[in-house]
Amino acid sequence: MQDAILLAARQSEFILEMAGISKNFGPVQAIRDVNLVVRHGDIHAICGENGAGKSTLMNILSGVYPHGSHGGTIRFDGEERHFHSLRDSEKAGICIIHQELALAPLLSITENLFLGNEIARGGVIDWEEAHDRARTLLDRVGLTEDPRTPVGDLGIGKQQLVEIAKALAKDVRLMILDEPTASLNERDSDRLLELMLEFKAKGVTSIIISHKLNEIRRVADAVTIIRDGATVDVIDCADHEVDEDRIVTAMVGRELSDRYPARDPKIGEVRFAVKDWQVADPQHAGRDVIRNVSFNVRRGEIVGISGLMGAGRTELALSLFGRLHGKYVSGEVSLDGRVIDTPTVAKAIDSGLAYVTEDRKGAGLVLEESIARNTVLANLGKVSKWGFVVDAFAVFDTAAEYCRKMRTRSHDVLQKVGTLSGGNQQKVVLSKWLFTDPEVLILDEPTRGIDVGAKYEIYKIVNDFVAAGKCVVMISSEMPELLGTCDRIYVMNEGRFVGEFAGAEASQEKIMRAIQNNQSIGA
CATH class of the missing domain: 3.40.50.300 (P-loop containing nucleotide triphosphate hydrolases)
Known part of the structure; x- marks a missing residue:
């Protein structure tokens, strides 16, 4: 598989080649010998289960995990690159838009677009020019809002477009979008996908990480599938129609004949x-x-x-x-x-009653706390002695039992929830509420x-x-x-x-x- 990927790179025009990428977090190997090749002007999709290593790979590419902290080589525009920070990759024209948007809600659109790259003369910000450039960027992404509008006053779909405009302000050549439509409604998702296709027509290359296979089928020119930290399949959509079953099988390592498990409902009063x-x-x-x-x-x-x-x-x-x-x-x-x-x-x-929120990170979990503490948080009385002394052994045993039932993937129940993948975080939220019976x-x-x-x-x-x-x-x-x-x-x-x-x-x-x-x- 690796030889085929590298051969494809040598035979085609490409903007990016990542070869033999590996990354460890302590004793845990997050990704191992991953290869990724992206052609100029393509929309390249990366698929994989939560925790497969997709975001880790993109954080390496963007310099969040600096050169020297990982193995393998990165070639961008035909040159080997050593990105030591996010600023290094941005200077090269690589911009990453994370699922959790990096915007300051109390600042204006203009202030967000040029934060850290302010338009100044003699050390003083030129607001007139900044607002004019902001309007031009907003026009490119289809927003009509006044650039002076606080970002916090915008809906999540428009905030996503502000993030893209922010990338365009940095002369982006390779745009990385991590689950860009996860929090968007159908209309805003369609708008964003159309925008990606418009950028493609203008020569901008994109990498999209997504679990929505219908969106991948709609926009992707190629698909790389990662499982357990390794590249397991690459699909060139010019040669093959995107086969959702092939993607799913490669992602999970087994066939899912039905996306929804069989059920024989016994419905009563x-x-x-x-x-x-x-x-x-x-x-x-x-x-x-x-x-x-x-x-x-x-x-x-x-x-x-x-x-x-x-x-x-x-x-x-x-x-x-x-x-x-x-x-x-x-x-x-x-x-x-x-x-x-x-x-x-x-x-x-x-x-x-129990309510599993749509916002697991903001309202469902305490990200800095362990799986164990999060699991019992809504029903502390059940793991307490005399009504006020929490039994640490009961907390540990309860969390371990729910991890086993839910098949939650973690090092142990003392692992911080914020370090888990999205799917495993969701299992902890469910565990927390199921523990209330x-x-x-x-x-x-x-x-x-x-x-x-x-x-x-x-x-x-x-x-x-x-x-x-x-x-x-x-x-x-x-x-x-x-x-x-x-x-x-x-x-x-x-x-x-x-x-x-x-x-x-x-x-x-x-x-x-x-x-x-x-x-x-x-x-």
């Missing part, structure tokens, strides 16, 4: 019900974020909530779980026919930013949960995920439920039609 739930916007008087929503979930059932970004799905989940969002107006929640009161997170947990599990974008293999394992965990007679509410922006896992799907738009479909009868077309019709329903 209604267990969880929400009636006439109404929540007001705390910042805008007279505006409701949730409008008279009613729905139910039966024993052993997975119920999905679909809708466009901004439809109110996350706001609904947060308002139900301890009223974390909005101002409660009216409505009731019941479990097994008994009305439950959930005005705080603690009471929601005591009532049998909930009856109703609310999942908000449960597989965002994780690979197909990790997704499959999480679906199996969810299936096991409902097989025990419990209930799941799943919010997802990926319609295939809802269609592949849910027994029923509610459709939400503008804070209301506008459609309901049995899983077997649902389709993307029906869901979109319900959104367009925007007719409120009851349950």
Whole structure:
């Protein structure tokens, strides 16, 4: 395989060749003898499971891990390069855009675009020229905002475009995008992919790391697949049509005949019900974020909530779980026919609810703490003596048991959660909430930013949960995920439920039609 990759490099015009790249973190080998060749003007996709080494490879390329801390050679534009810092790679024309955007929310767009590369005369920033250059860059990425606008006032999709404009300000020749659409809705994702194709037409080379195989099929000229820190396959899309099954098999090391594990649902009586739930916007008087929503979930059932970004799905989940969002107006929640009161997170947990946030890094985990501590965080009483002394041995044993059940990949349970891959972090979040022994599990974008293999394992965990007679509410922006896992799907738009479909009868077309019709329903 390695000889074939290097031979391909010698036979074609290429902007980048990484050969024999290896990197260790202490005794752990993150990547070993990885090869990557990228042609001029291509969009080159890199695929692999979480923890396969994709981001490590790109951090080596961009100088985050400096020359001397890794093995192998990097050739850029035909010359061997030794990047000792991010600034070194940027000077060469290589810019990396991480999944967690590196923007200062309180600074303006202009200030963010030229941060560290200010336009100055005699040591004084020339704001007029800076704003003019910012407008030119924003035009290139299709943004019409005033350059003086604080970045924090923009949605995540527009912030992503600001990051790309920031790269263009540095005369980028090779742009690296790490999971660029993971946090974007479908419209913003389409816009970003179209922008990549426009840059390609202008000669800009891109590397995209993505778990979304439909996006790879749409834009990639070549695909490199990495598994367990090594290159295992390379697909030239000019010679072969992108075969999703081939990519998945190479990623996980086995065939996944079905992306969603088989399940024989045993659905019983209604267990969880929400009636006439109404929540007001705390910042805008007279505006409701949730409008008279009613729905139910039966024993052993997975119920999905679909809708466009901004439809109110996350706001609904947060308002139900301890009223974390909005101002409660009216409505009731019941479990097994008994009305439950959930005005705080603690009471929601005591009532049998658990909520897995869409933001695992910002709200779901304490990244500087260990797997062990994160696992027990929502139910410390269960691992405490006399109600206030935490039993360290019980914490360790509990975390080890959940790591075993979840197949969480780590050195040990004392490893910091922030050092885990996205898929393994998500398993720790799930472990934390399953340890509270909930009856109703609310999942908000449960597989965002994780690979197909990790997704499959999480679906199996969810299936096991409902097989025990419990209930799941799943919010997802990926319609295939809802269609592949849910027994029923509610459709939400503008804070209301506008459609309901049995899983077997649902389709993307029906869901979109319900959104367009925007007719409120009851349950």
